Amino acid sequence: MSSVLYKNIGARPIWAEYGHGVWLEDRDGRRFLDTCGGVAVSSLGHRHPRIAEAFERAARELAWAHAGSFTTTPAEELAELLVQQSGGLSRVQFLSGGSEAMELALKIAYQYHCERGDRDRTIVIARRQSYHGSTLGTLAISGNVQRRSIFESLLGPAEFVSPCYAYRDRAASESDRDYVRRLADELDTRIRELGAGKVAAFVAETVVGSTSGAVPAVPGYLAEIAEVCRRHGVLFVLDEVMAGMGRTGHHYAYLEDGVVPDIVAIGKGLAAGYQPISAVVVSGEVHDTLGAGSGVLQNGQTHVNHPFACAIALEVQQVILDENLLANVRTRGEQLRERLTQRLGEHPRVGDIRGRGLFVGVEFVEDRQTHAPARGGKELVARLKHEGLHRGLLLYPGYGTVDGVLGNHVLFAPPFIATEAEIDEMVSRFGDVVDASFPHHRDTITHQGDLRP
Numbered sequence: 001m002s003s004v005l006y007k008n009i010g011a012r013p014i015w016a017e018y019g020h021g022v023w024l025e026d027r028d029g030r031r032f033l034d035t036c037g038g039v040a041v042s043s044l045g046h047r048h049p050r051i052a053e054a055f056e057r058a059a060r061e062l063a064w065a066h067a068g069s070f071t072t073t074p075a076e077e078l079a080e081l082l083v084q085q086s087g088g089l090s091r092v093q094f095l096s097g098g099s100e101a102m103e104l105a106l107k108i109a110y111q112y113h114c115e116r117g118d119r120d121r122t123i124v125i126a127r128r129q130s131y132h133g134s135t136l137g138t139l140a141i142s143g144n145v146q147r148r149s150i151f152e153s154l155l156g157p158a159e160f161v162s163p164c165y166a167y168r169d170r171a172a173s174e175s176d177r178d179y180v181r182r183l184a185d186e187l188d189t190r191i192r193e194l195g196a197g198k199v200a201a202f203v204a205e206t207v208v209g210s211t212s213g214a215v216p217a218v219p220g221y222l223a224e225i226a227e228v229c230r231r232h233g234v235l236f237v238l239d240e241v242m243a244g245m246g247r248t249g250h251h252y253a254y255l256e257d258g259v260v261p262d263i264v265a266i267g268k269g270l271a272a273g274y275q276p277i278s279a280v281v282v283s284g285e286v287h288d289t290l291g292a293g294s295g296v297l298q299n300g301q302t303h304v305n306h307p308f309a310c311a312i313a314l315e316v317q318q319v320i321l322d323e324n325l326l327a328n329v330r331t332r333g334e335q336l337r338e339r340l341t342q343r344l345g346e347h348p349r350v351g352d353i354r355g356r357g358l359f360v361g362v363e364f365v366e367d368r369q370t371h372a373p374a375r376g377g378k379e380l381v382a383r384l385k386h387e388g389l390h391r392g393l394l395l396y397p398g399y400g401t402v403d404g405v406l407g408n409h410v411l412f413a414p415p416f417i418a419t420e421a422e423i424d425e426m427v428s429r430f431g432d433v434v435d436a437s438f439p440h441h442r443d444t445i446t447h448q449g450d451l452r453p
Contacts, residue, residue: 014026014032014389015027015028018046019045019046019047020045020046020047021045021046021047021415021417022034022045022414022415022417022418022422023045023046024046024394030392031392032389032392032393032394033392033393033394033422033425033426033429034394034414034415035393035394035395035396035412035413035414035426035430036394036395036396036411036412036413036414037269037273037413037414037415038273039210039242039268039396039413040209040242040243040247040268040269040359040411040413041268041269041272041273042272042273042415043245043246043247043269043272043273043316043320043325043415043416044272044274044316044319044320044415044416044417045415045417045418048272048319048417050315050318050319051272051274051312051315051316051319054311054312054314054315055274055312057311058074058307058308058311058312059308061307061311062307062308063307063308064303064306064307064308065307067304067305068300071305072305072307072310073307074307074308074310074311074314075094075305075307075310077310077314078092078094078310078313078314078317079091079092079094081314081317082266082279082281082317083281085251085252086251086252086260086264086281087252087254087255087260088260088283089260089261089264089281089282089283089284090282090283090284090286090287091281091282091284091287092279092280092281092282093279093280093297093299093304093305094277094278094279094304094305094306094309094310094313095277095278095279095280095301095303095304096276096277096278096301096303096306096309097267097276097278098133098239098241098242098265098267098268098278099132099133099134099135099138100133100135100278100301101241101265101266101267101278101279101280102132102133102135102138102203102239102241102265103133103135103137103138104265104280104299105203105237105239105263105264105265105280106124106137106138106141106201106203106237107298107299108263108280108282108286108290108297108299109124109200109201109235109237109262109263110122110200111290111297111298112235112286112289112290113200113235114293115289115290115292115293115294116289116293118197118233120197120198121197121198121199121200122198122200123157123158123159123194123198123199123200124140124141124158124159124199124200124201124202124203125158125159125160125161125187125190125191125194125199125201125202125203125234126141126142126143126158126159126160126161126202126203126204127143127160127161127162127163127164127203127204128143128160128161128162128163128403129143129144129163129165129208129211129212129402129403129404130142130143130144130160130163130203130204130205130208130211130239131143131144131147131205131209131210131211132203132205132239133241134147136151136154136155136156137156139151139155140155140156140157140158141158141203143160143163144211144400144404145400145403145404145405146211146399146400146404146405147211147404159190159194159199161183161186161187161190162183162186163208163212163215164179164180164183164215164217164218164221165208165212165215166179166218167215167351167352167354167363167371168371168402170218176218176219176220177220179218179221180218180219180220180221180224181224183221183224183225184221184224184225184227184228187202187225187228187229188228188231188232191228191232191234192232196232196233196234197233199232199234200234200235201234201235201236201237201262201263202225202228202229202234202235202236202237203237203238203239204222204225204237204238204239205238205239205240205242205243206222206238206239206240206243206244206248206252206253206254206257207242207243207248207253207355207356207359209241209242209243209359209411210242210396210398210411211398211400211401211404212361212363212401212402212407212409213354213361213362213363213398213401213409213410213411214354214355214356214359214360214361214411214412214413215354215361216354216355216356217257219257221257222254222257222258222259223257223258223259226259226261235262235263235286236259236261236262236263237261237262237263237264237265238254238261238263238264238265239264239265240252240253240254240264240265240266241265241266241267241268241278242267242268242359242413243356243359244264244266244267244269244270245266245268245269245270245317246269246320246325246326246329246357246416247269247329247357247358247359247413248329248333248355248356248357248358248359249326249327249329249330249333249356249357249358250326250357251326252264252266253356256356260283261283262282262283262285262286263280263281263282263283263286264280264281265278265279265280265281266278266279266280266281267279270313270316270317271309271312271313271316272316274312274316275306275308275309275312275313276309277306277309277310277312277313320416323417325416325417326416328416328417328418329357329358329416330357332358332414332416332418332419332420332423333355333356333357333358333359333360335420335423335424336358336360336412336414336423336426336427337353337354337355337360339423339424339427340353340360340362340412340427340430341353343427343428343430343431344362344431344434347434347438348367348368349364349365349366349368349374349434349438350362350363350364350365350368350434351363351364351365351368351371352365355412358412358413358414358415358416358418359411359412359413360411360412360413361409361410361411361412362409362410362412363401363407363408363409364376364380364407364408364409373401373402373406373407373408374401374406374407374408375406376399376408377399377408378399380397380399380408380437381397381398381399381408383437384397384408384410384433384434384437385397387432387433387436387437388429388430388433391429391432391433392429393426393429393430393433395410395430395433396410396411396412396413397409397410397411398410398411410430412426414426
C-alpha cells in the first residue's frame with residue numbers, strides 16, 4: 001500500500017520509471033508517446049543532455065539563498081533574458097508554481113492601486129470558463145464552475161464577462177471585427193456599471209488552456225480589451241502559465257497579438273518540468289509605482305528567486321534559443337493541425353480543431369451543424385484516456401468544455417522537440433482512439449477523415 005496521497009484516491013496511477021525525448025516508460029517496460037507534455041509542461045521532453053549537465057553545475061554552486069537578503073547570478077540572468085523577450089516589460093520575480101504566480105499577480109495589481117491612493121479598486125474581472133489556479137484566491141477569479149465546485153462558499157467576490165470563443169459565441173452574421181467590438185463593449189459596460197474606480201484588473205488567458213482546449217483569441221481582441229482597460233485605469237493582466245514560454249511558437253503568446261500586458265504570469269514550460277518554477281513579469285510603470293510608494297513588494301514565499309531552479313530554467317530557455325525550437329514549434333504545430341484535420345476534420349463528432357503552435361485543441365460535439373456540445377462528461381474522458389493508454393498514447397482530455405458542464409475536448413501540447421514522424425504517429429494513434437471512443441461512427445469514416453459514400 002502506498003503512502004502517497006493520489007489525486008484519484010484509491011486508484012494507483014501508472015508508475016513512471018523512465019523517459020527519453022517524447023516517450024515515457026513505466027516500470028513494466030510499456031512505452032507511451034506524450035501528446036500533451038504532461039499538462040503543457042515537458043517542452044524539452046526527457047533526458048536532455050544539456051539540462052542534465054546544468055543540474056550538475058548548479059548543484060556544485062549554490063542550493064538556496066534567501067531572496068530578502070541575496071540575489072544570485074542565475075536569477076539575474078534569467079530575469080534579464082525574460083525581460084528582453086517580453087516586448088516591453090521590466091522586472092521579474094520567480095516563484096514555484098502557476099497558482100503562486102497568479103496569486104502574486106493579483107496582489108501586485110491591488111498594491112499598485114493602493115500605492116496610488118486608489119484603495120477602493122478591489123474588484124477583478126475575469127472571463128467565464130477561465131481557470132487561473134488552485135489557491136482560493138486564484139479560484140475566486142476562475143470562471144469554471146467545475147474547478148470552483150465545493151469551494152464556492154469559500155471564494156471571494158469576482159466579476160465575469162464573456163470569453164473570446166468564436167467557434168461557439170460569434171454570430172454567423174458577425175465579422176471578427178464585429179465580434180471583438182461586442183466583447184470590448186461588454187467589458188467597458190461592466191466596468192462602468194461597477195464603477196471605474198472600483199476595478200483593479202482584468203485577467204485572461206492569452207490562449208485558453210485546460211478548461212476549453214486551446215482556444216485562441218480572434219485577431220484584434222486582446223488589443224481592444226487592453227485599450228478598454230487603459231481607458232479606465234484597469235490593469236491588463238495575462239495568464240500565460242500554460243500558453244507562454246514558446247508553447248505557441250513565440251516566447252510570450254501575447255506577442256502574436258501585438259499587445260504587452262501590465263502583468264503576465266508564466267510557469268509550466270519555464271523550466272520544462274525539470275524544476276518547479278514560475279514567474280510574474282511586470283511593466284516599468286507597475287514596478288516604479290511600487291518603488292515610489294512603500295518601496296516594498298508585499299509578498300514573501302520561501303522559494304522566491306530560487307537559485308537552483310533559476311539555473312535550470314535559464315539553461316532550458318537557452319536550449320530553446322540555441323536549437324531554434326520556436327521555429328520547430330511553429331512548423332510542427334502547423335503539421336499537427338493539418339494532420340488532425342485530414343484524419344478527423346469530417347468526423348461527425350469532431351466540431352473544431354484549433355490552436356497556435358504546439359498548443360492545439362480538438363473539441364467534440366453531438367452535431368457538427370448545430371455545434372451542440374458533446375455530452376460524454378467524465379465517462380468520455382475516461383474512455384479516451386483508456387483507449388489512448390491501450391495504444392501507448394498519453395492524452396489530456398477534458399469535459400465541461402463549453403460551460404463547465406457540457407462539452408468534451410482533448411488538448412495537445414507535445415514537447416517542442418517532437419519530430420515530423422512523431423507528430424504523424426501521435427495523430428495516427430489518436431485517430432484510432434477517437435474511432436474506438438465513438439464506435440457507432442467507426443464504420444462511416446475512412447482513415448483520411450472522408451465520409452464514405
